[in-house]
Amino acid sequence: MNTERNLPEGFEQLEPYVESWSIAGAANRSRRRIDSSEQERVAFFNAAKELAGPALALLDQKPLDQLDDRETRLMNLILSLAHVSLAVEIQGDDEPKHAKNSRHITITRASSDFNA
Amino acid sequence: MAESPATQHIELDEDHAHLGTGPIPAGPYYQPEYFDLEREAIFRRTWLQIAHISELPEPGSFIVRPVEIARASILITRGRDGEIRAFHNVCTHRGTQLVSDDSGKRSLFSCPYHMWTFSDDGELRSAPDFERFYVDKSQCSLSKVAVDVCAGLVFINLDSSPEQSLREYLGPFAEELEQLPVARATTFSEYTYEIEGNWKLTYDNFQENYHLRFIHPRSGEAANGPQNPFGYPIRYGFHGPHRTQTIWSNPDARPKPFQTFGFMKGAEFAIKDGFGASAQGKEYYAIFPNLFILGSPMTPFSQSVVPISANRSRGIIRMYWIGEDDCASRRFAREYAMATARDIHSEDRAVIQAGQRGLESGALSHIHFQSQEILCRHLFQEVDKRVEAYRAERDAARAKA
Ligand code: FES
Ligand SMILES: [Fe+2]
Numbered sequence: 001m002n003t004e005r006n007l008p009e010g011f012e013q014l015e016p017y018v019e020s021w022s023i024a025g026a027a028n029r030s031r032r033r034i035d036s037s038e039q040e041r042v043a044f045f046n047a048a049k050e051l052a053g054p055a056l057a058l059l060d061q062k063p064l065d066q067l068d069d070r071e072t073r074l075m076n077l078i079l080s081l082a083h084v085s086l087a088v089e090i091q092g093d094d095e096p097k098h099a100k101n102s103r104h105i106t107i108t109r110a111s112s113d114f115n116a
Numbered sequence: 117m118a119e120s121p122a123t124q125h126i127e128l129d130e131d132h133a134h135l136g137t138g139p140i141p142a143g144p145y146y147q148p149e150y151f152d153l154e155r156e157a158i159f160r161r162t163w164l165q166i167a168h169i170s171e172l173p174e175p176g177s178f179i180v181r182p183v184e185i186a187r188a189s190i191l192i193t194r195g196r197d198g199e200i201r202a203f204h205n206v207c208t209h210r211g212t213q214l215v216s217d218d219s220g221k222r223s224l225f226s227c228p229y230h231m232w233t234f235s236d237d238g239e240l241r242s243a244p245d246f247e248r249f250y251v252d253k254s255q256c257s258l259s260k261v262a263v264d265v266c267a268g269l270v271f272i273n274l275d276s277s278p279e280q281s282l283r284e285y286l287g288p289f290a291e292e293l294e295q296l297p298v299a300r301a302t303t304f305s306e307y308t309y310e311i312e313g314n315w316k317l318t319y320d321n322f323q324e325n326y327h328l329r330f331i332h333p334r335s336g337e338a339a340n341g342p343q344n345p346f347g348y349p350i351r352y353g354f355h356g357p358h359r360t361q362t363i364w365s366n367p368d369a370r371p372k373p374f375q376t377f378g379f380m381k382g383a384e385f386a387i388k389d390g391f392g393a394s395a396q397g398k399e400y401y402a403i404f405p406n407l408f409i410l411g412s413p414m415t416p417f418s419q420s421v422v423p424i425s426a427n428r429s430r431g432i433i434r435m436y437w438i439g440e441d442d443c444a445s446r447r448f449a450r451e452y453a454m455a456t457a458r459d460i461h462s463e464d465r466a467v468i469q470a471g472q473r474g475l476e477s478g479a480l481s482h483i484h485f486q487s488q489e490i491l492c493r494h495l496f497q498e499v500d501k502r503v504e505a506y507r508a509e510r511d512a513a514r515a516k517a
Contacts, residue, residue: 064447067444
């Protein structure tokens with residue numbers, strides 16, 4: 001097992017989700033949500049929802065262009081959570097139907113894509 | 117067109133019949149002949165929103181934008197003098213499209229064909245072996261297009277001498293739009309969709325709430341409640357061809373925990389940006405012919421429904437932000453707001469397309485609008501009035517010829 005830490009201290013609980021959900025680019029995050037299984041979404045949402053506040057509080061202490069690799073991964077993870085939370089918390093079992101429509105809406109530009 | 121200077125309002129419980137109650141012909145929502153008339157009667161002579169001022173940040177910035185319905189490509193520049201100018205993106209030598217990039221920074225534009233070179237004020241600067249031509253350089257400037265800016269929104273008018281200035285055209289809405297985040301925005305997020313739907317049918321979907329509970333049962337929960345089961349607006353306002361609605365929201369709605377977290381982050385920055393108690397926060401403007409602007413500082417979006425053909429359109433939704441993301445929380449708040457609005461918008465496309473397929477069968481001669489679909493009725497009337505006037509003008513010109 002890989003024991004190297006990918007996230008800042010205090011967010012060990014989210015380590016298992018880094019590979020799947022720490023994604024650069026708003027369009028990629030949105031696409032990942034649409035392509036994911038319910039099981040993956042629920043697991044990630046439940047693990048991360050209470051940590052979003054503490055994560056942002058930590059990241060807010062630095063300008064965005066000075067985040068180190070671990071912090072950047074955490075930022076991207078929390079941004080993915082924005083998309084995933086809508087699937088789990090709002091759409092619930094409507095998500096598969098919703099995802100079908102959602103594929104036709106393309107994010108062409110997002111503020112989070114700049115100086116990321 | 118003489119128009120009353122003030123916006124006329126009707127409240128939720130008032131009579132909504134002043135725009136008529138009759139059925140509406142179905143043909144205008146799918147027939148290519150009607151679309152051809154709209155091209156001339158509306159899109160070639162009306163102010164059309166085409167860009168945001170933040171896309172032309174400094175002297176030398178330029179953008180190129182298509183206007184498909186007019187088969188036009190428009191070059192918009194910010195000159196060294198700071199002026200915004202617009203031109204047909206067409207070389208005056210033999211008509212080649214001049215600029216192929218859709219944005220950049222440059223103050224000279226050279227045609228790829230024979231290297232005629234124009235400056236950002238449209239003048240022909242140089243042309244190889246020009247002595248052999250039979251024309252003066254001053255006669256060869258790029259063809260100008262009327263352009264003006266209101267609330268940071270860049271509008272063009274393909275009419276060579278527009279009947280009204282942009283301000284006159286927008287009337288009291290100009291002042292209101294100037295109060296919104298879009299007017300101060302320096303950047304935006306954007307998502308788009310292509311749709312097999314007439315531009316009016318598509319646009320109408322976004323100006324009636326009758327469908328909310330059926331099409332947005334989850335994402336639209338806060339938009340209706342037992343007191344207002346369909347989430348109809350509090351009031352409607354009309355000014356000339358434009359309209360607005362004041363959105364009702366359920367005071368008893370209970371946002372989900374993470375949703376509350378996302379909204380609170382958004383509210384924090386809306387207040388920081390000075391939009392805490394915005395008078396236009398619940399207004400949803402429909403600017404004729406094809407633009408929407410939501411006044412909410414939490415969800416500050418515009419949508420253009422771009423007509424492509426009688427049964428194809430493109431939706432362009434933008435959310436306007438003041439300043440780049442300056443911290444993690446702001447970045448998160450913006451991502452959450454965009455993802456939320458995108459979810460709602462994405463739910464409408466399929467049912468609009470189903471409407472288009474139904475209408476195109478020709479099965480219906482007419483469609484019906486109820487009193488709370490009055491904004492759809494108003495759009496049709498404003499379109500049809502112009503189409504009829506154009507038809508009469510054209511027929512008179514033909515009779516004369
Ligand atoms: S067509 Fe542009 S230089 Fe000849
Ligand atoms: Fe809708």
